[in-house]
Amino acid sequence: MKTLLASAVLAFGLAATTVQAEEALAVTPQQTWQMVQEQSSDMLFIDVRDPVEIMFIGFTDAVDRNIPFQLVDRTRWNEKKGVFAMEINDGFVAQVDQALADKGLDRDSLIITMCRSGSARGKPSAEYLLERGFSNVKYVENGFQGSTVKQGEKQGMRVKNGWQNSGLPWAPKANPEKIFRP
Template sequence: MRKRMIAGVVFALIAASGFAGITTAWGEATEESASQRVTLQLPSEKQTTLGLYVTAKEAYEKWKAEPDTIKLIDVRTPEEYLFVGHPTMAWKIPFAMQVYEWDAEKKQFPMKPLPDFVSRVSEVAKPDDTIMVMCRSGSRSAMAVNLLAKAGFTRVYNITDGMEGDAVKDSNSVFVGQRLVNGWKNSGLPWTYQLTPDRMVLPKDR
C-alpha cells in the first residue's frame, strides 16, 4: 500500500513539473512525422523548402474557415485563367509566362519565370501571412513557394494537386494522360471562366 502511495506521489510530481511539456513535444514530433510522410509521398518537383502542403480540398476548407486572413494565389498564366478557369476567390499572380519557341528535347513550349513575381505577391501579402499557392498540378507552384521562401515568406503552402489535378495513369483508360485525378476542378470546388481584373496582379513589363 505504502509503495503504491509513493508511486502515486512521484507520478503526480512528474505530471506537475513537466509532463505537459513532454506531451507537447510528442505532439510536435507526430506533426513533423506526418509532414515528413507527405514529403516522401510527393514527387520531387512538388516538394518545397518549407515543407508545407495541402490538397485543393484542404486549401478550400482552410480558406473558408479564415477568408479574411488566408490568401490563395493562383500562379498560372492569364491564358489558363481564361480558357481553363480559376478559383473565384484566388489572387491571380502569374509566376511565369508562356514562351512560343518549341523545345524539341522536352517536346513542349517552355515557360519563362517572371522576375517581378515576389514584388507582385508583396502587393497583396506580408511575409508572415498564411498563403496557399496553386498552379496546374503542383510543380510550378512549388517553384513559386521556394522563391517566396527565399524572399522571407514563412507560411507558404503548396497546393499539391493544383487546379487540374494529376494525369490518369491507367493505360487501359480512355482518359489516360488527361488531368482528371484530384485537383480543384475535379474536387467540386468553386471556379469560374469569368476573369476578375480586381484580383489579378499581372507583370508590369513582359
C-alpha cells in the same frame, strides 16, 4: 574533441532546420477551401498560372489574385517538350508583397500558391517565396486541374484530384478583377 563533436552536431541541426524551412508543405484542395472559408482575411491565396492558361482551363474565384510565377515566352520554343519556354516572372516577389499589403498582411502571413498540377509551379513558387524571406508558404497538392489518369478510356486526361475535380467552386472564365495584367 567533445567541443568539436558538439559544434558539428549543432551545425548539422541548424542546417537541417534551414532545409526544412525552405521546403513548402502541400495542402489538399479541400484543406485550402476550408482555410479560405475560415480565415480568408488572414491569408493570401494566389493562382500562379500564366493568365492565358487560365483562359483555357478555368479559374476559381476563391483565390485572392492571379500572380504568375512563370510567364510564357512565345519567342522561344522548347523542342524537347514541344511547348513555348517559360521564364520566372521578374516581378513575382514584388507582386506578392503588394498583394499582401493590399490585404493588410505581411511576409509572415499564410500564403498558398496553386498551379495546374501542383508540382511544376505550385511547389516551386512556394519554395521560391520561402527562400526570399516569406515564412509561411504552402501549395495546393495536385493544383487546379489535378493529375492525369494513367490507364483506361480517359488516359492522359486530368480528371482526378485537384481543385477542379474535387467539387470545389470554379468557372470556365477568370474574374477580370483578379486576373494578372502586365
